[in-house]
Amino acid sequence: MQHKTLLYDGTFEGFLSCVFYVFEYKLKNVTIQNQFVNQSELFSDNETINTDKQKSDRVWKGLKQKASTLSSTKIYYAFLSEQPKVENVLLDYMLYIFNSSEKVDTDFTQPSVLKTSQIAKNVSREKHRMEAFVRFKLTKDNIYFANIEPDFNVLPLIAKHFKSRYADQKWVIYDIRRNYGLFYDLHKLDFINLDFPENFDFSKTSSDFFADEEFEFQKLWKDYFDSTNIKERKNMKLHIRHVPKRYWKYLSEKQPNL
Amino acid sequence: MSFERTLEKLKILADAAKYDVSCSSSGSKRTNTNKGLGDATGMGICHSYTEDGRCVSLLKILLTNHCIFDCAYCVTRKSNDVKRAAFKVQEVVDLTINFYRRNYIEGLFLSSGIFKSADYTMERLVAVAKKLRLEENFNGYIHLKSIPGASDELMREAGLYADRLSVNIEIPTKSGLKLLAPDKNFDDFIKPMEKVKNEIIQYKSEKKIIKSTPKYAPGGQSTQMIVGASGENDFQILKTAEHYYKNFNLKRVYYSGYVPISYDNRLPAIGSEVPMLRENRLYQSDWLTRFYGFHTNEIVNLNHQNLDLDIDPKLSWALRNLHEFPVDVNKADKRMLARIPGVGMKSVAKILMARKYRRLNWDHLKKIGIAFNRAQYFLVCDSNQFERRDLTATKLKAIILKNSNSKYDKLLSPQLNLFS
Numbered sequence: 001m002q003h004k005t006l007l008y009d010g011t012f013e014g015f016l017s018c019v020f021y022v023f024e025y026k027l028k029n030v031t032i033q034n035q036f037v038n039q040s041e042l043f044s045d046n047e048t049i050n051t052d053k054q055k056s057d058r059v060w061k062g063l064k065q066k067a068s069t070l071s072s073t074k075i076y077y078a079f080l081s082e083q084p085k086v087e088n089v090l091l092d093y094m095l096y097i098f099n100s101s102e103k104v105d106t107d108f109t110q111p112s113v114l115k116t117s118q119i120a121k122n123v124s125r126e127k128h129r130m131e132a133f134v135r136f137k138l139t140k141d142n143i144y145f146a147n148i149e150p151d152f153n154v155l156p157l158i159a160k161h162f163k164s165r166y167a168d169q170k171w172v173i174y175d176i177r178r179n180y181g182l183f184y185d186l187h188k189l190d191f192i193n194l195d196f197p198e199n200f201d202f203s204k205t206s207s208d209f210f211a212d213e214e215f216e217f218q219k220l221w222k223d224y225f226d227s228t229n230i231k232e233r234k235n236m237k238l239h240i241r242h243v244p245k246r247y248w249k250y251l252s253e254k255q256p257n258l
Numbered sequence: 259m260s261f262e263r264t265l266e267k268l269k270i271l272a273d274a275a276k277y278d279v280s281c282s283s284s285g286s287k288r289t290n291t292n293k294g295l296g297d298a299t300g301m302g303i304c305h306s307y308t309e310d311g312r313c314v315s316l317l318k319i320l321l322t323n324h325c326i327f328d329c330a331y332c333v334t335r336k337s338n339d340v341k342r343a344a345f346k347v348q349e350v351v352d353l354t355i356n357f358y359r360r361n362y363i364e365g366l367f368l369s370s371g372i373f374k375s376a377d378y379t380m381e382r383l384v385a386v387a388k389k390l391r392l393e394e395n396f397n398g399y400i401h402l403k404s405i406p407g408a409s410d411e412l413m414r415e416a417g418l419y420a421d422r423l424s425v426n427i428e429i430p431t432k433s434g435l436k437l438l439a440p441d442k443n444f445d446d447f448i449k450p451m452e453k454v455k456n457e458i459i460q461y462k463s464e465k466k467i468i469k470s471t472p473k474y475a476p477g478g479q480s481t482q483m484i485v486g487a488s489g490e491n492d493f494q495i496l497k498t499a500e501h502y503y504k505n506f507n508l509k510r511v512y513y514s515g516y517v518p519i520s521y522d523n524r525l526p527a528i529g530s531e532v533p534m535l536r537e538n539r540l541y542q543s544d545w546l547t548r549f550y551g552f553h554t555n556e557i558v559n560l561n562h563q564n565l566d567l568d569i570d571p572k573l574s575w576a577l578r579n580l581h582e583f584p585v586d587v588n589k590a591d592k593r594m595l596a597r598i599p600g601v602g603m604k605s606v607a608k609i610l611m612a613r614k615y616r617r618l619n620w621d622h623l624k625k626i627g628i629a630f631n632r633a634q635y636f637l638v639c640d641s642n643q644f645e646r647r648d649l650t651a652t653k654l655k656a657i658i659l660k661n662s663n664s665k666y667d668k669l670l671s672p673q674l675n676l677f678s
């Protein structure tokens with residue numbers, strides 16, 4: 001049978017619409033692929049699938065009937081990993097669930113079940129790290145601003161956490177890799193796009209944009225961080241395992257001494 | 259707030275507080291329902307890690323490092339020649355709020371040297387917590403150190419604003435305490451603990467009748483013991499911990515490997531090594547009793563008073579109880595699965611789920627993530643290859659140590675990564 005590639009718009013609904021299509025036409029040899037990520041195979045037959053909210057809802061509802069909430073959450077998390085070919089792992093998983101008469105969503109002896117669970121775990125780890133490593137800086141406009149560059153697309157997953165925690169301050173968390181952010185204005189939460197000045201340095205605090213006291217609190221925090229270390233117990237290997245170096249550039253406690 | 263002065267105080271008072279290992283900020287239920295600042299539900303978050311690998315989740319400081327006492331193991335003791343400082347109540351409040359707003363911390367851990375008297379000091383600690391809750395509308399985590407000897411009335415108030423209270427026992431035996439902290443009275447530790455325990459019990463029973471009963475220390479209480487300062491063995495330490503868990507409903511007991519800070523000849527000399535591996539073994543043992551269904555006596559007892567340093571306490575138990583093995587992974591109950599060396603609680607859960615579908619073999623188990631290196635000698639599954647030789651415990655230990663090469667030399671984090 002000819003290999004078919006289904007292209008979708010990169011959204012979760014778009015992906016589920018593809019899954020719907022696979023079921024509808026009982027396709028066998030198929031690859032699902034984000035149309036904005038260029039990796040298509042030369043000799044396959046490409047087809048663009050339009051995102052259809054109704055169809056994607058049907059797939060999602062059907063899934064929830066045959067799988068636990070935890071398993072469906074894992075599917076969503078794994079999707080946000082944006083890893084190459086993750087769509088097909090998830091498709092296999094969902095096919096396995098839908099084609100079995102019993103509940104099989106926790107059958108870890110099945111490769112796609114285990115794989116999804118592992119990818120979801122990585123995404124969930126990144127989510128926790130973002131909840132930990134976001135460092136807000138107070139802008140001159142009285143907004144707490146933070147930029148992040150997560151490996152996975154975890155911004156949608158951390159929204160609730162920050163909303164319930166910082167209910168009385170305006171804040172923005174901006175994913176500069178994916179160029180979109182979250183803005184909380186004391187009432188509601190919105191996804192936003194921002195244009196930054198050309199000379200904007202994401203790892204530093206410039207007095208052009210940030211409040212005067214911001215610099216002081218960063219220094220207080222950094223000094224606190226240094227004073228609380230016990231040098232007799234120093235263990236950099238462990239330290240780096242907990243705070244991988246790729247996160248350092250935006251952590252105020254990791255900036256060179258001012 | 260004068261920035262320069264605050265900075266100087268912060269350095270001194272963070273430095274003096276760093277030997278307290280308690281860092282947890284989990285287990286409280288303080289939802290942000292008033293559109294205020296902060297939320298202390300669910301798991302705490304480690305916002306950073308010190309270079310020694312300990313989690314930073316709370317702003318951990320002393321209110322002051324002036325102290326009228328002279329405990330030998332403490333940097334703050336009055337005979338120690340160090341710079342002294344004291345925060346004002348408002349300074350601590352400002353630091354906490356501003357650090358919290360920037361997502362540096364989960365809350366505050368406030369301890370103190372004893373200024374004048376226990377009550378005089380406790381009153382100020384309570385004032386900080388009260389201000390944070392009532393004036394700043396703060397819902398983040400607050401852990402207050404109870405000052406030994408503080409009055410019941412103050413302990414009651416402390417629990418109304420704090421999420422967790424703790425008194426550090428520091429020295430696990432009465433005789434050790436007498437030697438190293440002559441100003442301290444053993445009963446002074448017990449009294450505030452007893453009070454907090456009773457208040458929590460009372461809160462729970464009143465809560466059933468009157469829904470609006472104010473929360474009392476929802477995160478419970480904890481304590482810390484210094485390890486390696488006064489010659490106790492692991493049996494004494496773990497038995498003391500067991501006693502406190504049982505009789506005072508403690509949430510956590512922390513073990514802190516003694517860092518030599520004094521030339522006092524009652525203590526290990528400056529430069530002696532911090533017993534970090536031993537500390538790690540104690541945490542592992544603690545973990546086994548709290549989550550793996552082990553009884554303290556199975557881990558240490560009169561015949562086995564010290565934990566092995568070269569192998570973890572679960573493996574050590576298994577080697578002393580070879581008659582319990584091999585465990586059949588496809589049949590054994592949860593309790594026995596949890597006792598297989600190299601199998602953690604997460605794997606236990608996966609095994610229980612996966613074996614509903616089919617009998618598990620080695621391949622399945624490896625994929626689930628058990629540590630084959632150790633586990634292979636202690637279990638049977640739906641595969642033929644398993645260890646058939648009748649090995650003695652000593653032989654077995656030698657083989658396992660050889661195959662896991664450097665794994666056991668590494669110093670692990672005291673609170674995380676306890677088992678693979």
Ligand code: SF4
Binds near residue numbers: 335372
């Ligand atoms: S009472 Fe506390 S602060 Fe004072 S010396 Fe003893 S341990 Fe240190």
